[in-house]
Amino acid sequence: MDRSPLGTPSVSRRKGLFVPTVGLVVALVAGACSAGGSVAPSTSSPLPVSPSPVVATPSPSPSPSPQATQPAFPLTITDDEGTSVTIPHAPSRIVSLTPASTEEIYALGEGSLLVGDTDSDDYPAAAKTLPHVATYQGVVMEKLVAAQPDLVIAGGDGFTHPADVTHMRSLGIPVVVIYAPTVPAVLADLRLVGEAVGQLPAATAMTEAMQTRMDAIASLAKAEPTHPSVFYEIGVGPDIYAPAKDSFVADMVTLAGGTPITTGDPNSYTIALEKLVLADPQVIVLGDYDYGTAVADVLKRPGWEHLTAVVDGAVRPVDDTIVTRPGPRLADGLAALALAIDPGLVLPADLLPPATPAPSPS
Amino acid sequence: MRAGVAPGIPALSRRVRASTPRWRRPTTVAGVGLAALAIALVVGLAFGSVSIPLGDTVAILAHRLLGWPVAVTWPASSETIVLELRLPRVLMAMLAGGGLAVAGATMQGVLRNPLADPYVLGTASGAALGASLAVLVPLPLGLLGLGFGQLLAFIGAVVAVALVWRLSRASRLGSLTGLLLTGYAVGSLLAAGLSMAMVLSGAQLRQIVYFLLGSLATATWQQVAVAAPLIIVGVVVLAWRARALDALMLGDETAAHLGLAVARERVILLAFAALVTAAAVATCGLIGFVGLVVPHMVRLVVGPAARPLLPLAAIFGAAFLAFADLLARLPGELPVGIVTAVIGAPFFLLILRHVRTGYEL
């Protein structure tokens, strides 16, 4: 699929590829279903809008389901924290406080409406030139107010300081807090943000396409004969940071055809080396490749030399921002992850991720 | 003994007072402090992360606060920034700084210990534990504009001091030693609870750390409205009881012999110091250094007598924190506790080295 640097394939282009994709999926899943497999990840809740791959019949141009019509403004939506947020008119000055929602707004073609983001928003390139109204420390309230936003998208679970969210709301700014702990929740959030900015149909189409792609990739990965144990390395030093049990990353690994090694506890993000050795991953995926960890570094780590993955040389880098970022590139992320887990996996051209990262980290 | 100066002997203290350089007399010092406060207010409103032309700032204040008919030439965002972000923040800094300085001076006087600060009887640990519990179990409860975390921090601070007070009564040691050691023990226990909460907090750890470092970034008018009466009333009561603080300087027995109801006064002083500290900590987090150092700096100039010390500590504490907050704001929101330590400590060391006022520590 052709991707411009801004990552904004038009809706019509997506629609053009929709039919063959659906057809392919149906064919493949029909085969997979006979083996009794399911493409849904274990902890997901069923998506409200996506057509079930098992029973869908290909139609030339499916009309948007009723929920995909953009409701009129003023609009009241319930954000992921259960807060009712009223957006008085279609936003024209948006501040995005999470990298994922920044990507999405550009993906929906509304990048010109962005007046501020955080200093860690790095995709697309234009996002880096936006005024940065928040840092890791928190929102710089004066800069946010100076940008005069009429909508702010914030990150839940503490990503954006709750005190900052309260502060912004007390100044009369509509703030929608999003938090996606599971893969289906990511798609739901993309639609929520789409609705908030007045682009629900486009967002729905985007998530439907993503769902289709991800289902396709998942079923291909599922169809592989082996599902190796995978350690997705989030970071090392001094503790080993691994996916928590039932976490989003663990979900992604499962969908990508691996058996995730987790910390064993939904609230813990670190794993002891001994536990990792006991789990003995067959594949190590380097989510921290872009932050300076090279494959060679892993091979040299004391205590790691006997892990099957190290012995077999199955230590592969991946672009963390597409795998773990709950944004529009998640399908690319799934594909990249699947290929990192099993380089022998054959994905059709339209399911391939963008070019793999260069050998030396940036 | 008849009152009145013996003939031919000039009043000695008057001679000493006359020989005290003008700059060290309480009224002069107060004047300097108030000037510093005024400058802090102006500068705090004029500067921030976003640059607003000074003319606009003055016009906004004149138009909105004083009601002068000025043509509105500035964007609404500038008005929001000056009136809704900077003004409450500067006022909050002054309230917290003044309150902490007075509470610190009171603690030092009651406990007769130059190293005492407002947090010494468990207030800090109690507040921190309260705030961290709110992070662990975030209930959407609030009261009067204070969030759940701030409410629990306030309650935590007050409960901690009450607990220390209650437990120290059972101590067989001398009352002050018992109080200090109980404060230390209870504080340590609460700190252990805090550490546990930090371990359990996982991804929310950042919020707890933020509280521990102190910040004025989220000061709103509602918070000022809640904190101001508590802090102002507390400071006034403490200044009113200055006499008691002086009497306690020579010890409990001497204070009793000077007519002080020692036990009752101690309760009043500690209670109001704790109240002021709790209000400051609940709204601004743990800001260190102000309560310990500002009283000493004022003492170096005007001496330990509580009647000039407490009001001057309030004024200089307010100015100090307002300036510190401005410095914290400019590079992009450093926690203010870091700034107070970084400016305060070297400044204090410098003073200790060079000043000879007759009040050296």
Next chain:
Amino acid sequence: MSELRLVDVALAYGSRMALAGLDLTVASGERVAVLGPNGAGKSSLLRCATGVMPVSRGTVMLDGVPLAELGREAIARRIAVVPQQVDLPFAIRVEEVVALGRIPHERSFRGPTPLDREIVDEAIHRVGLDAFVGRDARELSLGERQLVLIAMAVAQQARLLLLDEPTVHLDLRHQVQVMDLLADLNDREGLTILAVLHDLALAAHYFPRALLLDGGRLVADGPPAQVLAPERVQATFGVDAAVWMGGARPGV
């Protein structure tokens, strides 16, 4: 004016009887020494006399009025206590310490009046500390500090002065200076003085009346020659010693 009277006063610390039934009267203008071995109850006597320590039995009366009926501040205006020594946690000037003596007379918000300041000045002069004004009290020697505390009591304008071992730790010169001062205050201003002393010779020389306490009881009351007769000293202190009484200067 400042008559202190104890009627059947007993004081218990837990199970220990610090004072066991004391009856004594100190008339206005007297100069009395309180003597006795350690643990005899001398300090307890002082504490009861000011009302700081409530008695377990009996009454303490000041000018015929029981202490319990007088307010703490009223008592402080009539009785001044010179402590043995004080810890000064903060730097404080001599005149500021003396000024603390005015606290029983001050109102909460108003602060020291010019009259208060004059009284402080005069107290400093009376005690002979003119040269020390403006200095940090912590830098003074123990003897000088004791004089400061006496000045503080003088500034309190109380008619009855209680002193708790004022000469302990002092060098000889300051011991004499303090004793001379007390005698002077008693002679010229007519202040009533009740001083707990450990130095029998000083007591014998400077005080016309001595109270001897032992085990919480008053075992002797009268002129030092009588109270400190050798058998008395032997019985109470367990030491075979004779206290030198005669001469213009105290024996060492």
